[in-house]
Amino acid sequence: MPLLEVSNLKKSYAAPDGGTHVVVDVPDFKLVAQAQVALSGESGSGKTTFLNLIAGILAPDTGSIKLNGQELAGLRESARDRIRATTIGYIFQTFNLLQGYTALENVLLGMSFGPGADREFAKALLKRVGLEAKLNHLPRQLSTGQQQRVAVARALANRPKLVLADEPTGNLDHTNAGESLKLIREACRENGAALLLVSHDREVLGQFESVQELAKLNRAAMQPT
Amino acid sequence: MTLPLIVAKSLRQHLLSTVVTAASIALAGGLLMAVWVVKTQSNDAFTKQNAGFDAVLGARSAKLQLVLNAIFHLEASPGNLPWADYEDISTNAAVALALPIAVGDNYHGYRLVGTTTNLFAVEHRPGRKFRVAEGEPFLAGYMEAVLGSFAAQQLKLKVGDKFHPFHGLIFDEKQQHAETYVVTGILEPSNTPADRVIWIPLEGIQNMKGHDAKSAAEISAVLVKLKNPIAGRGLELMYNKQGNRLTFAWPIAQVVAELFGKIAWFDRVLALVAWLVAAVATGSVLASIYNSMNERRRDIAILRALGARAHTIFLAVVMECAAIAVLGMVAAFAVYLGITTVAAGIIRAETGVVLEPFAWQPIFAWVPLTMIGLSALAGVVPALKAYRTNVAENLVPVS
Structure with missing residues (x-):
């Protein structure tokens, strides 16, 4: 049974002209447990919306999203929040670290809404990403690469089955991007989490054995907007 | 642990507005407690104050003037x-x-x-x-x-x-x-x-x-101590009703209570002003948190993306407002002590009546609880705004 199974997923927004603008129209997508898959797509191709639908941040108009055998599409927002808190890790392009919180607190927050705060595990994750000496640093006291590593540790904090990564290296320089991608993949593998990463960076995509083009996956992306 | 952490972090991140808003709560809470305590203790102290006597006999005059002059050593002799x-x-x-x-x-x-x-x-x-x-x-x-x-x-x-x-x-x-x-x-x-x-x-x-x-x-x-306080009724009849040369002011507490009855409107105005200040202070909590909601939207969206439920965010905002009131009320006791110490000093110097600002009053419990409750209630409005924050839109940028 796939970890993630998406079928006939549609999401549209109200267009300025009064009509609707379909952003995501994915007839079929599957991801098995512990797999690492990259989705390629240019800006505006609906990558973030697709990930947000899987994460339960957005509710689809129609279709089905089964995560770990559980249907997300028909669930209330609070139930989707609960699943996200316990099953999904999310790495953002801009890291989205909370600026008033230390590295350790950011990681602790990643688990607080799900399995509960585990200080030792949070420290172990930060050690794993090479930040054991920066536990009490605020994001602004960290370099961009270090902030990204905190974001990686936070995404794994709730022991997720699936990690979603939205252009995770988009804000990093070449060297940091390579190291970061390697870290994300290794950390997911070590923690038994599947990885679904979206990027338009060919170098990043080249690191993956399995790459799918969003333009082919998402019928909405094929249409002129 | 999570909610207190979120609240504490938010208070610290918005330190200036936290301090200013808590100060307004402190002023309002301190003022409310001080007005109430000065009013009730003055009332009690004056009406229970008879320096050991039950009545005053003096020249024909108003009873109040006689009591103020002979017992409180205020006013001119009639x-x-x-x-x-x-x-x-x-x-x-x-x-x-x-x-x-x-x-x-x-x-x-x-x-x-x-x-x-x-x-x-x-x-x-x-x-x-x-x-x-x-x-x-x-x-x-x-x-x-x-x-x-x-x-x-x-x-x-x-x-x-x-x-x-x-x-x-x-x-x-x-x-x-x-x-x-x-x-x-x-x-x-x-x-x-x-x-x-x-x-x-x-x-x-x-x-x-x-x-x-x-x-x-x-x-x-003449300051009079009666063998039985009820006996004052007979003397009152004798001096006040049957005679017209002297006044027998009895009982002293009732005479003073009449004075407080006459100036009760002033107490009510003072209390109204204090409650208005309290309303403005809790309004400032609402305004301060509500106005900061735009800059908080991203943090809220991030927390939501991490799995925080909307009602958790709602609760965090309400708790933040209540926490500001808690901080304010801690400082309010300092404001209260400042006001009552000055007021007690003036009252003692002018009348000899001693107020006790440190004596326990039920108001020390219900003013803080009311202010905290009102602030939490004021927090519902920004909390609703936080509750409705669009997560996807605020997790920028979108690719």
């Missing part, structure tokens, strides 16, 4: 009464003790009150007599004085010091009497208006040079 009236009432079967007093002089604004040594036999409260703490009581017929503790402290007079009284109840340096009085004793604090009086023998006032010669056989009032 006039004198003959010594014979003192003799009459002191031998009345219903009277346990009658103490004649005569007023008309001061020393640097502190009244000289002439009386007999029976003063030292009066229990100003059960089991507590006016007792000389330092020195000796004055001797009848001598130019000796016993000072109330507050008067001694303010005038910096000690046993053995000498002074010249001044004519009248208001200090005028041109009105100095030639007589020299010596301080023979200082009363222990009684927390009554007697503390701010200079007690001298009755003859001292009666015979002071410059006073009207006929005042030598007159007194200003």
Whole structure:
């Protein structure tokens, strides 16, 4: 049974002209447990919306999203929040670290809404990403690469089955991007989490054995907007 | 752990607005408690204050003026009464003790009150007599004085010091009497208006040079202690209804309560102002948090993306508002103590009545609870805005 199974997923927004603008129209997508898959797509191709639908941040108009055998599409927002808190890790392009919180607190927050705060595990994750000496640093006291590593540790904090990564290296320089991608993949593998990463960076995509083009996956992306 | 952490972080991130808003709560809470305590304690202190007497007999006048003059040593004397009236009432079967007093002089604004040594036999409260703490009581017929503790402290007079009284109840340096009085004793604090009086023998006032010669056989009032307080009804009937020359002010508490009844509107206005300040303060909590919601949207979206439920965010905002009120109310006690200490000092200096700002009052519980509750309620509006934050839109950028 796939970890993630998406079928006939549609999401549209109200267009300025009064009509609707379909952003995501994915007839079929599957991801098995512990797999690492990259989705390629240019800006505006609906990558973030697709990930947000899987994460339960957005509710689809129609279709089905089964995560770990559980249907997300028909669930209330609070139930989707609960699943996200316990099953999904999310790495953002801009890291989205909370600026008033230390590295350790950011990681602790990643688990607080799900399995509960585990200080030792949070420290172990930060050690794993090479930040054991920066536990009490605020994001602004960290370099961009270090902030990204905190974001990686936070995404794994709730022991997720699936990690979603939205252009995770988009804000990093070449060297940091390579190291970061390697870290994300290794950390997911070590923690038994599947990885679904979206990027338009060919170098990043080249690191993956399995790459799918969003333009082919998402019928909405094929249409002129 | 998570909610308190989120609240604490948010308070710290918005430190300036937290401090300003908490300060407004502190001011409002402190003001509310101070107004209430000064009002209730003044009311209690004045209505329960009788310096050990049940009634006052004086020249025909308003009862309140008589009580204020004879018990609280405020206001002008309504006039004198003959010594014979003192003799009459002191031998009345219903009277346990009658103490004649005569007023008309001061020393640097502190009244000289002439009386007999029976003063030292009066229990100003059960089991507590006016007792000389330092020195000796004055001797009848001598130019000796016993000072109330507050008067001694303010005038910096000690046993053995000498002074010249001044004519009248208001200090005028041109009105100095030639007589020299010596301080023979200082009363222990009684927390009554007697503390701010200079007690001298009755003859001292009666015979002071410059006073009207006929005042030598007159007194200003008689302070009366009844054997049974109910007996005052008969005396009241005799002096107030059947006679028209004297006034018998009884019971003292009721006379003072009438004064508070007359100025109750002032209390209500003051309380209304305090409640308005409280409403403005809780409104400032609402405005402060609501206005910061735009800059918080991203943090809220991130928390939501991490799995925080919308109601968790709602609760965090409400708790933040309540936490500001908690901080404010802690500071409010300092504001309260500041206001009541100043007010108690003024009231004691002007009336001798002692307020106790540190004494427990139920208001110390219900004002903080009300302010915290109102602030939490005010937090519902920004909390609803936080609750409705669009997560996807605020997790920028979108690719």
